[in-house]
Every structure is written in structure tokens, then in C-alpha cells.
Amino acid sequence: xxxxxxxxxxxAGSRYxxxxxxxxxxxxxxxCRFYGGYPITPSSEIMEYMSRKMVPRGGAFLQMxxxxxxxxxxxxxxxxxxxxxxxxxxxxxxxxxECLGYAAFTETPVVVVDVQRAGPCTGQAxxxxxxxxxxxxxxSHGDYQVVALSPWSVQExxxxxxxxFNLSERLRVPAFLLAEEATGHLRERVDLPETIEIYxxxxxxxxxxxxxxxxxxxxxxxxxxxxxxxxxxxxTHDQWGFRKTEGPEFHDRLVRRLSRKVLDRKAEICxxxxxxxxxxxxxxxxxxxxxxxxxxxxxxxxxxxxxxGLLRLITIWxxxxxxxxxxxxxxxxxxxPEMNLGQVDGLVRxxxxxxxxxxxxxxxxxTISPASILAALGEMR
Amino acid sequence: xxxxxxxYLRPEVKTTPFCPGCGHGVLMGALLRAMDQLQLDxxxxxxxxxxxxxxxIPSPNFAADTxxxxxxxxxxxxxxxxxxxxxxxxxxxxGDGDLTSIGGNHLIHAxxxxxxxxxxxxxxxxxxxxxxxxxxxxxxGHLTATSVQGNPYRAFDLVKLVKGAGAPYVxxxxxxxxxxxxxxxxxxxxxxxxxxxEVLSPCPTQYGRRNKLDSPGAMYDRLGQxxxxxxxxxxxxxxxxxALLLGEFND
Numbered sequence: 001x002x003x004x005x006x007x008x009x010x011x012a013g014s015r016y017x018x019x020x021x022x023x024x025x026x027x028x029x030x031x032c033r034f035y036g037g038y039p040i041t042p043s044s045e046i047m048e049y050m051s052r053k054m055v056p057r058g059g060a061f062l063q064m065x066x067x068x069x070x071x072x073x074x075x076x077x078x079x080x081x082x083x084x085x086x087x088x089x090x091x092x093x094x095x096x097x098e099c100l101g102y103a104a105f106t107e108t109p110v111v112v113v114d115v116q117r118a119g120p121c122t123g124q125a126x127x128x129x130x131x132x133x134x135x136x137x138x139x140s141h142g143d144y145q146v147v148a149l150s151p152w153s154v155q156e157x158x159x160x161x162x163x164x165f166n167l168s169e170r171l172r173v174p175a176f177l178l179a180e181e182a183t184g185h186l187r188e189r190v191d192l193p194e195t196i197e198i199y200x201x202x203x204x205x206x207x208x209x210x211x212x213x214x215x216x217x218x219x220x221x222x223x224x225x226x227x228x229x230x231x232x233x234x235x236t237h238d239q240w241g242f243r244k245t246e247g248p249e250f251h252d253r254l255v256r257r258l259s260r261k262v263l264d265r266k267a268e269i270c271x272x273x274x275x276x277x278x279x280x281x282x283x284x285x286x287x288x289x290x291x292x293x294x295x296x297x298x299x300x301x302x303x304x305x306x307x308x309g310l311l312r313l314i315t316i317w318x319x320x321x322x323x324x325x326x327x328x329x330x331x332x333x334x335x336x337p338e339m340n341l342g343q344v345d346g347l348v349r350x351x352x353x354x355x356x357x358x359x360x361x362x363x364x365x366x367t368i369s370p371a372s373i374l375a376a377l378g379e380m381r
Numbered sequence: 382x383x384x385x386x387x388x389y390l391r392p393e394v395k396t397t398p399f400c401p402g403c404g405h406g407v408l409m410g411a412l413l414r415a416m417d418q419l420q421l422d423x424x425x426x427x428x429x430x431x432x433x434x435x436x437x438i439p440s441p442n443f444a445a446d447t448x449x450x451x452x453x454x455x456x457x458x459x460x461x462x463x464x465x466x467x468x469x470x471x472x473x474x475x476g477d478g479d480l481t482s483i484g485g486n487h488l489i490h491a492x493x494x495x496x497x498x499x500x501x502x503x504x505x506x507x508x509x510x511x512x513x514x515x516x517x518x519x520x521x522g523h524l525t526a527t528s529v530q531g532n533p534y535r536a537f538d539l540v541k542l543v544k545g546a547g548a549p550y551v552x553x554x555x556x557x558x559x560x561x562x563x564x565x566x567x568x569x570x571x572x573x574x575x576x577x578x579e580v581l582s583p584c585p586t587q588y589g590r591r592n593k594l595d596s597p598g599a600m601y602d603r604l605g606q607x608x609x610x611x612x613x614x615x616x617x618x619x620x621x622x623x624a625l626l627l628g629e630f631n632d
Contacts, residue, residue: 034465060464065490069457072450072487076429076461079448080469084461102451224446224462225469227424229391231441233449242393242441243449 003166003199009057012194019157019183020087022190023113024049026161027085030198032111033059034084036073038066038092041125042181043115046087067092071099071110078108079232081201081223083165087113089181090132091122093139100174101140102234104258107172107210107219109201111164112136114176115184116339118365127365128181130288130339136176137317143255145262147269148176148317150287151183155190160314166199167269171262172218178316180339182289182367211239211253216260262318270320273312276302280309282380283331285324285348287313290337290368297373308377316344321351328355333380335360337368386413389423391444398437402589402597404582407556408503409438411580412474415566426470427462431455431479433510435503435582438474453483456491459498471497472570477504477518481537485517492546492575499569500577502539505584513587520623524591540630543577550576552629556583557605565629581608581625 010025017025024046027035035054037047051061060077064070070086077084088096093114103110114136118129136148147167149160161177168175207220209230219239222228231241236251244250262269275295277283286294291312301308311327313320324347328334334352336345337360345359360376362368399405416423428439432452440449450458455475463471473480480488480502491498507525508514515525515532518539522531544551550572554562562580569576583589583600594600609624 062464072454072457073461076458077465080462080465082465224427230446
């Protein structure tokens with residue numbers, strides 16, 4: 001497995017960064033060498049940082065005419081052999097959806113940092129939201145899988161961007177950093193390591209590029225100019241890339257493998273953190289910035305004598321329903337606070353069995369306070 | 382001569398995907414000859430296309446790296462391919478609907494950025510693959526599946542459009558003047574700039590049968606009558622109103 005430890009190319013040590021700048025540093029550290037983007041609040045600082053800091057390191061930067069062009073250029077650059085990314089927010093994500101399906105179907109590694117704002121539509125462009133949880137998974141047509149990670153700190157804006165690149169390159173799928181405006185614009189101390197692990201694309205010459213013997217396999221990925229005479233197409237294709245627009249077996253085999261190559265590796269992909277779960281009767285399931293407030297509320301509730309814990313989801317997609325089911329066995333209730341009208345809530349419910357799930361929703365463009373979560377916990381005593 | 386071009390084609394490809402009388406096969410032949418005369422390194426050339434009949438000219442036929450993209454987005458994909466590896470020659474081949482309607486924004490902005498890309502637009506003045514609907518290149522008054530009373534709108538002049546957007550090399554050729562066309566394609570491919578070639582290519586199946594040009598031969602004859610060049614114009618006889626001016630349109 002080509003996961004290698006390298007000297008962190010960006011300045012290591014204790015630094016004071018915004019979340020967006022830390023994501024850009026993470027991308028550069030992971031080896032990103034192409035950025036295609038379009039300005040959008042609250043993600044634009046990532047594009048600005050990449051234009052300043054990645055280009056002097058030999059990367060290519062294109063400010064495209066819109067988000068459709070941005071993600072299209074990223075897919076093209078990825079086939080030219082570059083680790084490639086873009087960053088955006090809700091409206092831009094909506095425009096990118098068709099091409100994200102193309103990336104999934106052609107097994108093109110791409111990383112998208114989605115700094116979520118208060119949607120739908122233009123909404124409140126400078127205010128926080130977490131309404132894109134379902135959009136990153138279900139926004140393009142047809143069945144496909146992606147990876148989506150949810151950072152709760154500036155530190156994780158760095159480390160999970162590196163991980164998004166590693167997973168994207170390894171699984172040949174679109175990988176999202178599902179950030180939120182509050183984390184993107186948060187400034188706090190980060191400790192950047194001296195060395196990091198990065199995954200460089202697996203390429204064996206002469207192998208099929210779009211199929212393999214295993215029903216959940218991940219084919220080798222060459223790049224343009226390597227003499228492979230690649231046929232990349234968004235139409236249904238065989239293992240060499242020949243269009244197969246007739247023949248049910250081709251479509252069925254391809255669509256199922258693209259799903260299984262992610263879902264069969266859930267145990268390796270999915271990460272979470274648990275706080276006070278050992279004896280927790282009520283479990284708060286939280287992610288992203290909301291998990292910060294949730295941890296504060298859980299600690300307060302503990303002081304108040306309530307047996308409560310926090311399950312912080314780091315991986316959102318693929319969703320680890322088995323984890324929820326395991327935790328549900330020892331719990332008498334879940335609380336799911338979210339800056340949307342209940343998106344992860346439905347996923348938790350589908351895995352919680354008989355354990356009741358309470359949803360705490362807030363869509364007013366501000367972060368959920370520890371007091372709100374504490375109050376909701378109080379109702380579950 | 383024809384068989385000598387087969388080295389540029391994938392051996393697995395045995396048939397043409399195009400309808401009888403389609404001009405795209407002639408364009409494909411002209412492009413292969415242009416590449417052959419330039420001694421283009423096929424291992425360092427990427428062919429990018431969108432969706433539609435013309436997108437099938439390179440994909441999967443050409444024995445090179447091919448990127449068959451989404452409808453309208455070929456130029457945007459190509460921008461990323463070229464930026465990430467400037468050693469690659471990147472040639473976009475797609476249709477008029479793909480490049481100038483759904484993909485029009487990408488086309489003009491790529492011309493403005495003047496990245497080194499060759500863009501070849503096979504213009505059959507209609508949406509062929511989807512069944513003959515009106516395109517932004519359909520001449521005013523002509524009949525299509527979505528303009529049975531006649532197209533009420535003016536057609537884009539693609540040469541003026543792309544030149545206005547800043548492309549340093551712009552040409553219009555036609556499959557009825559294949560040797561001139563090969564010359565334009567060679568210049569476009571060899572250009573270190575954004576280069577655009579519009580290629581007039583008849584669609585007998587969708588266009589001809591709706592516009593009283595019942596055979597491929599009749600379509601080619603009509604296109605031949607309409608195609609004019611500056612040098613070839615007889616000042617004594619004025620060209621027809623719907624004449625199509627071929628040539629290179631550069632300052």
C-alpha cells in the first residue's frame with residue numbers, strides 16, 4: 001500500500017491559523033498540485049491561500065468562470081496526474097453536482113472542501129449552517145458513494161484535509177471536507193507535525209483502469225501521457241473504458257462495484273471519537289462545530305449528575321450505522337443537535353433500533369450553544 | 382493514404398458511429414491527416430470531447446488518451462488537463478450545441494484566458510444525437526424538431542464570438558473544402574495559443590431531411606454553393622445572402 005511517511009512540506013510546529021488557511025496548508029502538505037476554483041463566501045480564503053502558497057511550490061492554479069468549470073478542471077487535472085482540489089459552499093456545491101457524479105463514475109480522485117453556510121439558496125452567505133450533509137452524498141443522479149469528513153477544529157481542518165486526499169486517492173472517489181463557516185473562519189492554535197502520512201496513487205502499467213476481478217476492487221490509476229491510451233468516459237464502460245451503453249451486465253457490475261469499493265471498506269474508513277460513553281445512558285451524537293458545544297454541554301451535565309456521553313462523528317460518509325447500533329445497545333436515548341432541520345438525525349434513527357432519538361435543530365445562522373444542548377438534555381432526564 | 386491513417390485508430394474499433402452522409406467522418410479524416418503531417422506525438426496528446434455526435438470523433442476511435450466528458454464541459458476539463466501537465470497537447474473536439482450552447486461560457490472564458498488549447502467545433506447547425514432540435518447555430522427560418530414553423534432566432538457567428546472573446550487563432554473550414562480544412566487544423570494544433578476552428582459539417586439525418594435537402598449529396602452540394610472565401614469571391618457577382626465565409630480570421 002503506497003501510504004508513505006514524508007517530511008511535512010509546510011511549516012511544522014505550533015501555529016495560529018484560520019480553519020480555511022489550515023485546510024489549504026493541509027492540501028499543500030498532502031501533495032495537492034492543482035486548484036481550480038471560483039470565489040464564494042465563506043470558502044474564498046482557501047482559494048486565495050492556494051494561489052499564493054501552492055503555485056510557488058510548482059502547483060497550477062486556475063480561477064475558473066464558475067463552479068461547474070472549477071470541478072471540471074479539477075477532474076481533468078486529476079487525470080493529468082495531479083492531486084487536485086476545489087473549495088466551495090452550498091450554491092457552488094449545487095452547481096458541481098453533475099461533475100461530482102462524473103468523478104464518482106470515472107473513479108477520479110478529487111477533493112472538495114465545502115465550507116457550509118446557511119442555505120438553502122443564497123440564504124445567509126456569511127452565516128453558518130450544516131445543510132449540505134445529504135447534498136454531498138445524494139446530490140448527483142444515480143447511485144454512487146463518496147467520502148465525507150467533518151472537522152471540529154482548525155487542527156482537523158488541516159489533518160482531515162490530508163486524510164481526504166489520502167482516501168480520495170486510495171479509493172478513487174470524490175472526498176469532501178464537510179467544514180462549516182464557523183470552523184473555516186475560526187482562528188486557533190494548531191500543531192502541525194514534522195512528518196505526515198500521504199497516499200500516492202497506485203499505478204501498475206498495463207492493468208485495466210476501470211475494473212478488476214474483485215466485486216469491490218479498486219483499479220490501478222495511470223495518468224494522461226503515460227502511454228496507456230486511456231479512455232475516460234462518463235458513459236457506462238467496460239474495464240478498459242470502452243463505452244458499453246447497451247448490455248445490462250456492464251451497468252450492473254460497474255454501479256455495484258463503485259458502491260461496494262467504499263462500503264466494504266467502512267471499517268477502515270470510518271472514524272469517530274467517544275467521550276464518557278462507558279456508562280452513558282444518554283448519548284449526544286454530534287459532528288463538526290456543533291460537537292464542540294456538545295462536549296461542553298456533556299461535561300456540564302456530568303457535573304450535574306447526568307450519565308451522558310458524546311459520540312463525535314468524524315466520518316459522515318460512508319455512514320457508520322453499525323457504530324450507532326452498538327452504542328444504542330447501552331443507551332436509553334440519543335440526542336442529535338444539528339445546524340439543519342435534521343439530516344444526520346435520520347441516519348441515526350435508521351440505526352438506533354428501539355432507542356429513542358431526539359433531534360435538536362437550529363437554522364438561524366448561528367452555532368448551537370452549549371446551553372441549548374444542555375437544555376435539551378435536561379428534557380431527557 | 383486512407384489505410385496509412387489507421388495507425389492512429391484503436392484496432393478494436395471496426396465501425397464508424399456516424400450516420401450515412403454525416404460530415405464528421407470527413408472531419409475525422411482531415412484531423413488525422415493534419416496530425417500526421419505535423420508528426421504529432423500521440424502519447425503526449427489528449428483528446429477531450431463533450432456529449433453529442435462530434436464527441437465520438439476522438440472517443441474511442443483515436444489511439445491516444447481520450448477524455449469523454451459531460452455535456453458542455455469539454456473545454457473546462459481540458460483547461461485542467463493542460464494546466465496540470467503543460468507538456469501535453471490538448472485538443473478539444475465537440476459539436477456546436479455542446480461547445481456554444483450549454484458550454485458557451487467555458488468556450489469564451491478559455492479564449493479570454495488564452496491557454497494553449499486547440500478547440501475544434503463540428504458545426505452541423507442542429508442537435509443531431511437527441512433528434513434534431515434547434516441549436517444556437519441553426520440559421521434563422523430553418524426547420525428543426527423544436528422549430529417546425531422555422532427558427533425565429535439568429536444564429537451565432539462562432540468566428541466572431543470566439544474572436545471577440547480574444548482567441549488569437551480563429552478559422553472556419555468546411556468538410557466540402559477538406560484540403561483548406563487540413564491547413565486550418567494544422568495551424569490550430571501547432572499554435573502556442575488558444576486556437577479555434579469551426580468546421581461546417583452536414584447532418585443529413587436530422588437537418589437535411591427537415592430542410593428539403595433529401596440526400597447527403599444534395600446537402601453537400603448546397604453547402605458547397607454557400608461556402609465562400611475572400612479570395613474566391615468574384616466582385617462582379619454578389620454572394621448569396623446566407624453565404625458562409627471560410628478562412629482564417631486573424632489580425
